[in-house]
Amino acid sequence: MCSNHDLPPLPSHRIMRARLLFLAPLLLLPGFSASATASISTSTAEVVAYRAAKLWTGDGPPIDDAVLLVADGRIVAVGQVADVEVPETARQVDLGPSSVVIPGLVAAESGLGVVSADDERALTPGVRAIDGFDPFDDFTGPLSGGVTTVHLSPGRNRLMPGRGAVVKLAGMDPEDRTLEAEGDLRVLLTSDALNPPRIYEPPPRLVARDRPIDPTQPQLASSLAGAVAGLRSLIEAARADRPDPGTDPLLDPLVEALDRTARLRVSAPGAAEIRAALSLAGTFDLKLVLVGPTDLRPWLDRLDSWAEVVDGVVLDPRSRPGRIADLPLPDPDQPAPQDPWDDAAALIEAGVSVAVVPSTDADLNELLFLASQFAAGGFSDEQVLRMITAAPAELLGVADRVGTLSSGKDADFAVLSADPFDLHAQVREVYVSGRRAWSVDAESKAIVIRASSVQIGDGSELSNASIVVQDGTIRGVGPDVSAPIDAEIITFDEAVVTPGLIDLATDLGLGGPLSSSSRSSSSDSGSDQGGPSRTSVGLDTKLGDRLISGDPAVDVARRGGITTALTGPRDISPAPVVAFKLGDDPKVLRDPVALRFRLSGNATASANSLRSALRRAKTYADSWEKYAADLAEYESKKKDYEEAKARLDEKKRAEEARKKAEEARKKEKQDGDESSDSKQSDDDSKKESEDSPEGKDDDEGEDESKENPDAKDEPEAKDDEKPTTDSAEEEMPEEPKAPKKPNTVASLEPYRPLFAGAIPALVEVGSLDTIRAALKLFREEYSLDTVLLGADDAFRDATLLADAEVPAVVGPDLIRQVDRATVNLAQVLATEGISFGFQSQAGSGSATLPRAVRYAVRLGLGTGDALAGLSSSPAAFLGLDDRIGTLAPGRDADLVVWSGPPFAPASRVLAVMIDGSWVYLSREDER
Numbered sequence: 001m002c003s004n005h006d007l008p009p010l011p012s013h014r015i016m017r018a019r020l021l022f023l024a025p026l027l028l029l030p031g032f033s034a035s036a037t038a039s040i041s042t043s044t045a046e047v048v049a050y051r052a053a054k055l056w057t058g059d060g061p062p063i064d065d066a067v068l069l070v071a072d073g074r075i076v077a078v079g080q081v082a083d084v085e086v087p088e089t090a091r092q093v094d095l096g097p098s099s100v101v102i103p104g105l106v107a108a109e110s111g112l113g114v115v116s117a118d119d120e121r122a123l124t125p126g127v128r129a130i131d132g133f134d135p136f137d138d139f140t141g142p143l144s145g146g147v148t149t150v151h152l153s154p155g156r157n158r159l160m161p162g163r164g165a166v167v168k169l170a171g172m173d174p175e176d177r178t179l180e181a182e183g184d185l186r187v188l189l190t191s192d193a194l195n196p197p198r199i200y201e202p203p204p205r206l207v208a209r210d211r212p213i214d215p216t217q218p219q220l221a222s223s224l225a226g227a228v229a230g231l232r233s234l235i236e237a238a239r240a241d242r243p244d245p246g247t248d249p250l251l252d253p254l255v256e257a258l259d260r261t262a263r264l265r266v267s268a269p270g271a272a273e274i275r276a277a278l279s280l281a282g283t284f285d286l287k288l289v290l291v292g293p294t295d296l297r298p299w300l301d302r303l304d305s306w307a308e309v310v311d312g313v314v315l316d317p318r319s320r321p322g323r324i325a326d327l328p329l330p331d332p333d334q335p336a337p338q339d340p341w342d343d344a345a346a347l348i349e350a351g352v353s354v355a356v357v358p359s360t361d362a363d364l365n366e367l368l369f370l371a372s373q374f375a376a377g378g379f380s381d382e383q384v385l386r387m388i389t390a391a392p393a394e395l396l397g398v399a400d401r402v403g404t405l406s407s408g409k410d411a412d413f414a415v416l417s418a419d420p421f422d423l424h425a426q427v428r429e430v431y432v433s434g435r436r437a438w439s440v441d442a443e444s445k446a447i448v449i450r451a452s453s454v455q456i457g458d459g460s461e462l463s464n465a466s467i468v469v470q471d472g473t474i475r476g477v478g479p480d481v482s483a484p485i486d487a488e489i490i491t492f493d494e495a496v497v498t499p500g501l502i503d504l505a506t507d508l509g510l511g512g513p514l515s516s517s518s519r520s521s522s523s524d525s526g527s528d529q530g531g532p533s534r535t536s537v538g539l540d541t542k543l544g545d546r547l548i549s550g551d552p553a554v555d556v557a558r559r560g561g562i563t564t565a566l567t568g569p570r571d572i573s574p575a576p577v578v579a580f581k582l583g584d585d586p587k588v589l590r591d592p593v594a595l596r597f598r599l600s601g602n603a604t605a606s607a608n609s610l611r612s613a614l615r616r617a618k619t620y621a622d623s624w625e626k627y628a629a630d631l632a633e634y635e636s637k638k639k640d641y642e643e644a645k646a647r648l649d650e651k652k653r654a655e656e657a658r659k660k661a662e663e664a665r666k667k668e669k670q671d672g673d674e675s676s677d678s679k680q681s682d683d684d685s686k687k688e689s690e691d692s693p694e695g696k697d698d699d700e701g702e703d704e705s706k707e708n709p710d711a712k713d714e715p716e717a718k719d720d721e722k723p724t725t726d727s728a729e730e731e732m733p734e735e736p737k738a739p740k741k742p743n744t745v746a747s748l749e750p751y752r753p754l755f756a757g758a759i760p761a762l763v764e765v766g767s768l769d770t771i772r773a774a775l776k777l778f779r780e781e782y783s784l785d786t787v788l789l790g791a792d793d794a795f796r797d798a799t800l801l802a803d804a805e806v807p808a809v810v811g812p813d814l815i816r817q818v819d820r821a822t823v824n825l826a827q828v829l830a831t832e833g834i835s836f837g838f839q840s841q842a843g844s845g846s847a848t849l850p851r852a853v854r855y856a857v858r859l860g861l862g863t864g865d866a867l868a869g870l871s872s873s874p875a876a877f878l879g880l881d882d883r884i885g886t887l888a889p890g891r892d893a894d895l896v897v898w899s900g901p902p903f904a905p906a907s908r909v910l911a912v913m914i915d916g917s918w919v920y921l922s923r924e925d926e927r
Contacts, residue, residue, distance in 0.1 A: 045071045045072035046071065046091060047069060047070070047071045047076065047087050047089065047090040047091070048069070048070045048071070048090060048091045048093055048434065049067050049068070049069055049070075049086045049090045049091070049092050049093065050067065050068040050069075050070065050093045050095055050101070050413075051066070051067050051068075051081065051092065051093065051094050051095060052066050052067075052068070052095045052096075052099040052100065052101040052415070053065065053066075053095075053096070053097060053098050053099050053100065054066060054099075054100045054101070054419070055068060055078065055100070055101040055102075055405065056100070056101070056102045056103070056382070056385055056405075056420060057078065057103070057404055057405045057406060058102065058103040058385060058386060058389035058390045058403055058404035058405060059386060059389075059390045059403075059404045060382070061382060062100075062382075062419075063078070063079060063080055064080065065080055065081050065082075066078070066079065066080060066081070066101065067079065067080070067081045067084045067086060068101060068405065068411070068413065069084060069086065069090065070411040070434040071434075072434070073410060073411055073433035073434040073435070074408060074409065074410060074411060074433075074434070075405060075406060075407055075408065075409050075410070075411050076407060077407055078405050078406060078407065095415050095429070096415075096428075096488075096490070097490055097492075097911065097921055098417065098418065098489065098490035098491045098492070099415050099416070099417075099428070100415070100416040100417070100418060100419055100420065100425070101405070101413050101414070101415055101416070102146070102385065102389070102405075102413065102414050102416060102420050103389040103390075103402070103403060103404055103405050103412065103413055103414075104146065104147070104148025104149060104389075104402060104412030104413055104414055104430065104431075104432065105145070105146045105147045105148065105149075105367050105368070105388045105389060105414065106147075106148075106149045106150070106355075106388065106389055106392040106393045106396070106398075106402060106403055107142070107147050107149070107150040107151060107357050107358075107364055107367065107388075107392070108151055108312075108314045108355035108356075108357050108391075108392035108395055108396060109151050109153065109291055109292075109314050109357045110150040110151055110152060110153065110357070110361050110364065111152075111153050111156055111361050112133065112137075112139075112142075112150055112152055112361060114129070114132065114152075114153055114154070114155055114156055119155070119158060119161070120196070121158070121196075122158050122159040122160065122193075122196040123158075123159060123160045123230075123234065123250060124154075124155075124158065124160065124161055124162050125160055125162060125163070125185060125250065125253040125254040125257055126162065126249065126250075126252075126253035127154050127155070127161060127162030127163070128154065128162060128163050128165065128181065128182060129152035129153060129154040129162060129163065129164050129165040129183075129186075130152065130165035130167070130178060130181045130182075132152075132154070133152055133165065133167060135167070135174040135177060139169040139170065140438065141362075141364060141365045142169055142361075142364040142365060143169055143170060143430050143437055143438040144365050144427060144430070144438055145364055145365030145366055145367050145368060145427060146367070146368060146414035146416075146427045146430055147169065147364050147365070147367055148168055148169055148170065148402070148412045148414070148430065148432050148437070149166065149167070149168050149169070149179065149393070149396075149398065149402045149403075149412065150166070150167060150169060150364075151164055151165070151166050151183070151392075151396055152164055152165040152166070152167060153186060154186055155186070155188075156188070156192070156193075157188070157192045157193055158188065158193055158196060159187065159188060159189075159193050159194070159196065159227050159230075159231070160185065160186065160187055160188075160231070161186050161188065162185075162186060163182050163183055163184065163185055163186065163253075163257055164180075164183040164184055164186055164265060165178065165180055165181055165182070165183055166178075166179040166180035166183060166396045166397075166398050167179060168402075168410075168412070168432055168433075169432070169437070170430075170432040170435075170437035170438070171432050171433050171435070171437075172433075172435070176433070179396075179398040179401055179402070180396065180397060180398055182257070182260065183261070183265075183396070183397070184257075184261050184263050184264065184265040184289060185254070185257040185258065185261070185263075185264055185265065186265050187231070187264050187265065187266045187267070187277075188266075188267045189224060189227065189228075189266060189267060189268050189269075189273040189276060189277065190267050190269060190273075193227075193267075194222065194223060194224055194227055195222065196222070224272060224273065224276060227276075228276045228279070228280065231280060232280065232283065234250075234251075234254065235254070235258070235280070235284050237251055238251050238254045238255045238258060239258075239284065258286070261287075262285075262286055262287060263286060263287040263288065263289065263311065264277070264280065264281065264286055264287075264288055264289070265288075265289045265291060266280075266288055266289070266290060266291065267291040267292055268290055268291070268292070268293055269292055269293060269294050269295070270294065270295050271295045271297070271298050273293075274290065274293055274295070274296075274298075274299070275298075277290065278306075278309060278310075281309050281310075282309065287309065287310070287311050288309055288310045288311065289310075289311055289312050289313075289314065289395060290310060290312075290313045290314070291313075291314045292314065292315070292316060293313060293315070293343070294318065294340075295337070296338065296343050296346065296347075297334060297335045297337070297338070300335070300338075300346055303346055303347060303349075303350035303352065304350050304351070306347075306350060306352050307350060307351040307352055310352055311353065311395060312352065312353035312354065312355060312391070312394075312395040313343075313347050313352055313353070313354050313355075314354075314355045314356075314357055314392075314395075315340045315343060315344055315354055315355070315356055315357075316340065316356070316357050316358060316359045316370075317340055317341075317356070317358070317359065317370045317371075317373050317374075318340055318359060319359070320358075320359060320360065320363055321363060321366045321369060321370065339376065339377075340374070341373060341374040341375075341376045341377030341379070342377055344356075344374055344377050344379070344387070345377040345378055345379070348383075353391050353394065353395055354387055354391060355387055355388070355391045355392035355395055356370070356371045356374060356384075356387045356388050357392075358370055367388055368388070368416075368420055368421070368425065368427070371384055371385075371387060371388045371421070372384065372420075372421040372423075374387065375421060381419065381420065381421050384420075384421060385420055385421075389403050389404065390403045390404050391403075410432075410433050411431060411432075411433055411434035412431065412432050412433065413430075413431050414427050414429070414430045414431075415427070415428045415429040415430070415431075416428065417448075417487070417488050417489035417490070418489045418491060422489070424448065424483070424487075424489050425489065426440075426485070426486060426487065426488070426489065427440075428440055428488060440486050440488075441486070445484070445486055445487060445488050446468060446469060446470035446475065446483055446484045446486075446487040446488070447468070447469040447470070447487060447488045447489075447490060447916070448466050448467070448468050448469075448481075448483045448487045448488065448489045448490065449466065449467045449469065449490050449492070449497060449895070449897070449913075450464075450465075450466045450489065450490065450491040450492065451465065451466075451467075451491075451492045451495045451496060451497045451897065452464060452492075452493065452494050452495055452496065453465070453495075453496040453497070453901075454466075454467060454477060454496075454497045454887060455496060455497070455498045455499075455867060455887075455902070456477070456499075456886055456887050456888065457498065457499040457867060457868065457871040457872040457885055457886040457887060458868065458872050458886050459864040459868060462477070462478065462479060463479070464479060465477065465478055465479050466478065466479070466480070466481050466483075467481075467497060467887060467893075467895065468481050468482070468483045468487065469893040469913070469916045470484070470487075470916070471916065472892065472893055472915040472916035472917070473890065473891070473892060473893055473916065474887060474888060474889055474890065474891050474892070474893050475889060476889055477887050477888060477889065492897050492910060492911070494899070494900070495897050495898060495899060495900075495910060496897075496898045496899075496900060496901055496902060496907075497887070497895055497896070497897050497898075498561075498867060498871065498887075498895065498896050498898065498902050499867075499871040499872070499884070499885055499886055499887050499894060499895060499896070500561070500562075500563025500564060500871070500884065500894030500895055500896055500912070500913075500914065501560075501561045501562050501563060501564075501849070501850060501870040501871060501896065502562075502563075502564045502565070502566075502837065502870060502871060502874045502875065502884070502885070503557070503562050503564070503565045503566065503838065503839060503840050503846045503849055504566050504789075504809045504811075504837045504838060504839040504874055505566055505567075505570070505789070505809070505811075505812075505839035505840065505841045506557070506562075506565040506566065506567050506839075506840055506841070506842060506843065506846045507553070507567065507841070507842060507843040508551060508553055508554050508557055508565045508567055508582065508843055508846060509547045509548065509551055509554060509565065509567055509580055509582075509586050510543070510546055510547065510548065510551075510567060511548055511551060537568075537569045537572070537575065537576070538746075538747060539574055539575065539576055539595070539747055539750045539751075540576070540746045540747055540749055540750055541576055542576075542578075542591055543567065543568060543576055543577075543578035543591060543592070544578050544580065544586075544588035544591035547578075547580055547586040547588070548586070549584065549585045549586065551586075552844070553843040553844040553846075554582045554586070555920075556844035556846075556847050557582060557843075557844060557846040557847045558582045558847075558912050558914070558919055558920055559847055559909060559912070559920050560846065560847025560848060560849065560850055560851070560909060561847075561850050561896040561898075561902075561909050561912060562582060562846050562847065562849065562850075563581060563582055563884075563894040563895075563896070563912065563914050564579060564580070564581055564582070564589065564880075564884055564894065565579070565580060565582060565846065566578065566579050566593060566594075566839075567580070568592075568596055570596070570764075570841070573596065573597050573598035573610075573764075574595050574596060574597050574610075574613070575595070575596045576591075576592040576595060576596070576750060577592055577593055577594045577595065577596050577762060578590070578591045578592060578593060579591075579593035579878065579880065581892075581894070581914050581915065582914065582919070583914045583915060583917070583919060584919065587914075587915065589880055589883065589884070590759070590878075590879075590880065592750060592753075592759060593759060593878055593879075593880070594759050594760050594761065594762045594787070594878065595750055595751070595754050595759065595761055595762065596761075596762045596763075596764065596789070597610060597761055597762070597763045597764065597774075597778075598763070598764040599763060599764065599765050599770040599773055599774050599777075600764070600765075600766065600770060603767070603769035603770045603772070603773040604773065606770070606773070607773040607774075607776070607777050610777060611777055611781070614777070614781075614782055616748070617748055617751035617754075617755070618751075618755060618782060620742075620745060620748040620751065620752075621748075621751050621752050621754075621755035621756070622755075623742040624742055624752055625755075625756075627739055627740075627741060627742055630739035631738075631739055634736055634737075634738050634739055637736040638735075638736050640733070641733050641734075641735055641736060644732070644733045645732065645733075648732055754784060755782070755784065757784075757785055758879070759785070759879065760784070760785035760786060760787050760877060760878065760879075761778050761784050761785065761786050761787070762787050762789050762809070763778060763786055763787070763788055763789060764788075764789040764790055765788050765789065765790060765791050766790055766791070766792045766793065767792075767793050768793040768794075768796050768797060771788065771791055771793060771794060771800060771801075772800065774786070774788060775800060775801075775804050775806065779804050779806060785877075786804075786806050787806065787807045787808065787809060787877055788801065788806060788807070788808045788809065789808075789809045789839065790809070790810075790811075791808045791809075791810075791825070792813075792816065792825070794808055794825060794828070794829070795818075795823050795825050795828045798828050798829060798831075798832040798834060799832065801829070801832070801834045802832045802833060802834050806834075807834065807835040807836055807837070807873065807874075807877045808825075808829055808834060808835075808836045808837075809836065809837045809838065809839050809874075810825050810826045810829070810836055810837070810838055810839070810869070811838050811839040811840060811841065811849070811852070812839060812840055812841045812842065812852075814826060814838070814852050814853065814855065814856045815855060815856060815859060822859065824856055824859045824860055824861060826838070826853075826856045826861050826865070826866070826869060827856065827859065827860040827861040830861060830862060830865040830869075835873045835876065835877055836869050836873060837869050837870070837873055837874030837877070838852075838853060838869055838870060838874075840852075849870075850870065850902065850903075853866050853869070853870060853903065854866075854903045854905070857903045863901065863902075863903050866903060867902060867903075871884075871885045871886065872885040872886050873885075892915055893913055893914075893915060893916040894913065894914050894915065895912075895913045896909060896911070896912050896913075897909070897910045897911040897912070897913075898910060908922065909922065910922045
């Protein structure tokens with residue numbers, strides 16, 4: 001990059017004004033100087049250590065478990081964590097368990113600096129692309145694709161539009177973002193550039209002439225031959241000795257450009273254009289950068305000669321993402337056309353550097369995807385990545401700043417969700433000079449978790465599968481699942497994913513075991529550590545209200561893979577039990593999830609005591625059940641009553657309206673008759689006085705009768721003789737009476753969902769007698785959903801549980817020695833087809849429950865049955881299987897990532913997720 005005094009003043013008032021506005025606040029600071037930032041050293045600047053699962057440097061193989069040290073926007077060191085000394089004062093930034101870091105991408109060609117309309121002149125070597133670039137424009141599109149550095153073209157539709165530039169798309173200082181202000185001279189031998197408009201050149205001074213206005217003149221670039229001839233003449237003139245250099249607005253900038261780089265950047269799509277560009281370079285001993293060649297067939301057998309002339313070739317994939325493109329038709333007289341990746345392979349084999357860019361600036365955000373297609377040319381991921389990082393940086397002359405991740409270079413890098421050319425890889429974050437320039441919207445993103453194996457929890461297993469998580473819910477599970485385009489992809493190599501594990505009896509979430517005795521006091525009602533008050537627990541107590549955040553035992557338990565726990569007092573019977581998730585803030589699943597009972601000692605006496613309580617509770621529950629049935633019947637009858645009443649009311653209103661209408665008609669008819677009679681009487685009197693002789697009254701009356709045959713004597717209808725409606729036939733139904741609501745007894749309310757089958761009874765038993773008594777009382781007499789807790793002697797007659805279809809909860813002692821024989825109760829239950837779960841009856845020791853189950857597996861319990869006992873089986877008999885227990889779409893995103901099969905001796909928990917959030921991530925072998 002040239003120094004500031006080498007740069008001519010910017011002609012763009014808009015850019016100059018933007019820069020002044022940007023720098024104005026800094027100039028007001030005391031002691032500010034342009035060299036202030038240059039004096040900041042690594043020792044005084046904040047050092048940030050970015051840790052990633054994998055890092056690609058851009059010019060070498062990837063580094064696993066990598067760290068990138070950055071200070072003052074520059075890279076201090078890069079390498080494996082074990083090999084890089086990270087200062088104690090460094091700020092640690094963990095980019096994620098499956099994060100992949102690559103250098104910021106470099107686009108070797110773009111039109112981001114092109115003005116809205118090209119100059120009408122075909123030759124403008126003095127135009128600089130940097131002057132048309134607005135550093136404060138919105139570059140979210142390219143940045144979202146990981147592109148941090150671009151080449152700016154001065155124009156796209158003229159033969160020689162000017163000189164290019166190289167800039168960064170983000171950063172605090174516009175000057176520091178300008179990596180190259182005056183780059184190669186741009187030449188376009190494209191169809192658009194070879195058809196410039198005619199131009200009018202005014203005379204040098206006003207003179208009298210017959211034709212004062214000259215016609216427009218064609219420019220030299222009207223054809224390829226004319227363009228090349230004109231360029232030859234122009235370059236010859238620039239190279240020739242001139243008597244007065246510095247006065248020609250066309251030749252002077254051309255001379256400066258050729259002296260500075262001795263290179264032309266030429267767009268030459270076809271074979272003829274490529275040939276013309278090579279001819280120009282050979283004639284004037286210039287280097288070339290060829291942009292967008294599409295026909296290399298004439299040179300395929302002699303590309304070796306290009307290495308002396310062509311510094312590099314910029315290729316594009318000749319297609320757009322998701323678009324259909326026409327392919328060239330084969331020509332029998334020519335070799336078959338090659339794909340761009342085949343051209344790249346031939347060029348690199350000949351020693352010519354290759355950079356890849358999209359066909360249009362609109363696809364800069366998909367540069368990674370488009371470049372991945374070049375793997376079809378036989379390139380490794382490392383080689384393809386070089387085509388969009390190190391190679392274009394070298395081609396643009398800015399490799400000392402960008403293109404690779406190495407000590408001393410700018411900290412420009414992108415964080416990906418997977419390896420750069422993985423089909424589903426997405427850019428998560430982009431950093432420019434050590435500052436985050438772009439990141440995805442964390443609130444809306446989905447997560448795709450990939451692993452070597454996914455054990456669903458119901459006995460089935462998927463190899464090389466993925467799980468899609470969004471909004472705390474599993475959206476898909478399978479070998480290749482659909483996911484949002486911006487999903488974060490996390491890959492756990494050689495790992496196994498299972499559902500979150502369930503512990504059916506713990507002391508978690510309450511700061512310690514609950515007590516049934518009242519121990520509250522002024523000093524004990526609320527501990528300084530935030531523990532619950534030690535008050536008595538009744539059957540109607542909502543334990544979910546007593547759960548506390550920050551229980552350290554919860555953090556330990558979930559490190560063992562436990563995501564859901566049951567807790568409640570164990571020294572009273574009956575007692576409520578709550579199910580909750582072990583998130584940072586406990587989340588209640590159901591409260592209560594079950595009622596806990598105990599049968600111990602003398603089975604008959606213990607059962608009789610519970611029978612009395614259950615009888616009273618059943619009576620109470622039945623009264624409410626009867627009330628619910630009566631209320632439903634009442635509501636139905638009330639609805640019928642209201643409908644019948646509405647019909648009768650409507651009929652009454654209709655009858656009243658009919659009567660009113662009839663009366664109105666009668667009155668109208670009566671008024672009309674009276675008026676007619678009065679008029680007729682007046683007419684008759686007049687006629688009699690004028691025309692009729694005396695003594696003819698009788699004849700006239702007779703004639704009137706003849707002339708009005710309708711004037712008969714009709715009897716009037718009486719009111720009681722009028723037709724009746726059917727309204728009187730429909731009787732008003734009797735209004736129903738609401739049933740009497742039973743009195744609410746708080747201590748008996750929890751029994752209602754128990755007798756309704758909404759929650760089960762967890763019955764703690766031990767001996768075979770208590771098992772039989774529990775089955776008789778809870779299953780035979782009251783038909784309650786029952787789960788036996790402990791049931792130590794169930795191995796003596798497992799058919800009792802099988803016939804009653806009653807699950808059991810094993811533990812805390814999973815393996816026992818009875819009569820010198822080893823009893824593995826879980827294995828016995830599994831063999832009999834009896835559903836079971838596990839309980840630890842511990843606090844932080846809940847984390848060791850999977851380890852204890854592992855020993856049961858060693859002694860004969862199947863791994864599938866063991867996992868089901870920790871997940872899907874208890875979820876089912878607790879009625880929570882619509883949310884937890886299996887990895888299936890629609891279920892809560894509770895899962896555990898293991899380093900291997902969950903019950904293998906060497907397996908460790910790598911990660912734990914609850915409701916879509918990571919609550920534990922191991923830093924050892926996490927991938």
